[in-house]
Each structure stands twice: as C-alpha cells, then as structure tokens.
Amino acid sequence: MIYTCTFSPSIDYTTYLPVFSPGGLNRTEDVRYYPGGKGINVSRVLKRLGTDTVALGFTGGFTGQYIEQFLKQEGIRTDFIPVDGITRINVKIKAEAETELNGPAPELNAAQLKALADKLAHFSRGDWFVLAGSLPKQVPDGYFQQLAGMCRERGIHFVLDTSGPLLRELAAYQPFLIKPNAEELGELFGADITSQAAAVRYARRLVELGIRHVVVSLGGKGAIYVSKDIAAVAEVPKGKVINTVGAGDSLVSGFIAAWEAGAEPLEAFRNGVASGSATAFQSDLCRKQDVEALREQVTIKPFQEQDVNL
Ligand SMILES: Nc1ncnc2c1ncn2[C@@H]1O[C@H](COP(=O)(O)OP(=O)(O)O)[C@@H](O)[C@H]1O
Numbered sequence: 001m002i003y004t005c006t007f008s009p010s011i012d013y014t015t016y017l018p019v020f021s022p023g024g025l026n027r028t029e030d031v032r033y034y035p036g037g038k039g040i041n042v043s044r045v046l047k048r049l050g051t052d053t054v055a056l057g058f059t060g061g062f063t064g065q066y067i068e069q070f071l072k073q074e075g076i077r078t079d080f081i082p083v084d085g086i087t088r089i090n091v092k093i094k095a096e097a098e099t100e101l102n103g104p105a106p107e108l109n110a111a112q113l114k115a116l117a118d119k120l121a122h123f124s125r126g127d128w129f130v131l132a133g134s135l136p137k138q139v140p141d142g143y144f145q146q147l148a149g150m151c152r153e154r155g156i157h158f159v160l161d162t163s164g165p166l167l168r169e170l171a172a173y174q175p176f177l178i179k180p181n182a183e184e185l186g187e188l189f190g191a192d193i194t195s196q197a198a199a200v201r202y203a204r205r206l207v208e209l210g211i212r213h214v215v216v217s218l219g220g221k222g223a224i225y226v227s228k229d230i231a232a233v234a235e236v237p238k239g240k241v242i243n244t245v246g247a248g249d250s251l252v253s254g255f256i257a258a259w260e261a262g263a264e265p266l267e268a269f270r271n272g273v274a275s276g277s278a279t280a281f282q283s284d285l286c287r288k289q290d291v292e293a294l295r296e297q298v299t300i301k302p303f304q305e306q307d308v309n310l
C-alpha cells in the first residue's frame, strides 16, 4: 500500500483575478477550495492515475473535516490523526503573478506523534511512505529520524519531499526518492543552483549518500533525474499555465504510479514530468487523460556536461 503523510494539510483557497493590488481592496469572483498539503495532493493525483493510497497526517477543526470529506468523495482512504487546533487555510492568488500565503499548522503533542509512529510500525515490506510538505519544528529530537529509520529497516519505499534542515538530515536515511526543486537543493548545500550542471553535481552528491532516485524539479524549465547510473534532463511540453500549485506533488505521484506499474526509471521520470505539467496547465490537479496526452511531448535527453543556465 502507498501511504502518504501530510503533517501540515491545508485548504488551498485559490482565487483568480486579472490584476492583484497589494494593499488595496481586491474583489474576486472565481474562488476554489481545494484540499492541499503535499502528501494529500500526492494521494489525489495517484487516485486520478488509478493507484490507491491511504492519506495519513494530522487534521483538526472545520477545515480538517472539509478535507476529510472531500477526499472521501474522491474515493481516497484517509486515516488522519485528530489534533486540537484548526487545519490551516493557504491562500493562492493567481493574477499576473502567482502569490502564495501558507499559514502555520497546529501544534502536535507527544500522543499524536506516537500515533503516527504506531501506524508506521504496521506497514509491510514494499509499502510506501510518502512524507511530503513542511514538517513541524517543535517535535522531540530524533522523531523524524525514527520514522525514516523504520522505513529503512523494514524495506518500505521512503519518499521525501520537504525542505529546510530536516531534508538534509533525513536524506542520510537513504530515501527511495527525493524531489527537491532547485532552491531546496541549493539550501541543502548552501549553494545557488543556477545551471543544469550544478543541479546534476549536487544531485549526484545525494545519490552518493544512498538515495536511489533524485529528481530536481525546475518549474517551467523542466526537471533533472539522477541515479547511480543515469543523469538525464527533461524538457516540459508547451501549454498555457493556469495553476502550478501541486505541480511538484504531481511529479512525485506520476513517478510513483509508473514505478508501481513496472516502469524503468526514465519512463517513471517522464510520467512524473508529464503529470507535473498537466497539473500546471489546469486549475485543479492533473487528470489521467491529460498526463497520457502530454507524456510523449516530454523530451528526455542524457545530461551533457556543457553548461546550460537555469
Ligand atoms: N510553467 C510550467 N510549464 C510546464 N510545466 C511546469 C511548469 N511549472 C511546473 N511544471 C511541471 O511541474 C513540475 C514541478 O514543478 P516545480 O514548480 O518545479 O515544483 P515545486 O512546486 O515542487 O517547486 C516541473 O518539473 C514541470 O514538469
């Protein structure tokens, strides 16, 4: 089974307007309320691609209930741990530029954290644990390391899509897949990633740590895949960008869906990139038919040492 885990779910209050004036009164007529948070997006996309998951994480209040109901209506199994606070609402303003306002998640107590570790203790070899999105800082030292260590010991595919200092620490637990964007990869190494060659160089350092698949997403500039034997660059298909929120999560989902179906790494990568772009080209997350239509338009080439600026 694929378990996704979202420590900080959200409702993504997504609104479209031609011009956004900071500091002024902005009236908007087109508003959507999507359940969000990276693991939840992965569960939603995998469902659309025909793969079942269980969405784990922490939810609270009326916003938490909304997310749970929404996912159930889409046929997604949930097993959230209830928390006392109210699940956040993240604001996504789609005007000339995309502006995001991501709130803090409710605090978690020791019993709630333990409840998650107890669930992980029942996973079987070959299951997946997709830990995605921002992680709370106020957890006891070593907690996330314990979860990552359980995955390593039990042969669970550990997929990590987070940012900040924990990304560096958990990378040492040899996740199966990680998907930083260029900025997150740069943060890991205290570097500015301004070229494909730099992205490949640092991704290789992660592979040397024992991570099997490293995908560096580059927004509209595509993505890079690095493993022990392969370094490849994908160009994205052309299309009208509508909402890139969830594009990174869709990339992760497309990769996992194809891998579970027996695809080779570069085919899984292609499916991931097509899923990311299919999401960027619509308001909500990608649909299977759009991913299939875009897949052949994703060009993948071996990485060439000559430098290409990002
Ligand atoms: N402007 C875009 N045009 C086409 N595809 C895009 C665009 N933005 C994102 N994507 C697709 O989504 C993937 C992930 O996007 P990215 O913005 O890098 O992720 P994140 O949201 O995690 O930072 C990209 O690798 C690409 O496949």
Ligand SMILES: O=P(O)(O)OC[C@H]1O[C@](O)(COP(=O)(O)O)[C@@H](O)[C@@H]1O
Residues within 6 Å of the ligand: 008, 010, 012, 035, 036, 037, 038, 039, 041, 090, 102, 132, 133, 134, 135, 244, 245, 246, 247, 248, 249, 250
């Ligand atoms: O946990 P974070 O880092 O605040 O991110 C949460 C946000 O990321 C998203 O999951 C989208 O992520 P991506 O655009 O990176 O795929 C939103 O749904 C959510 O509002």
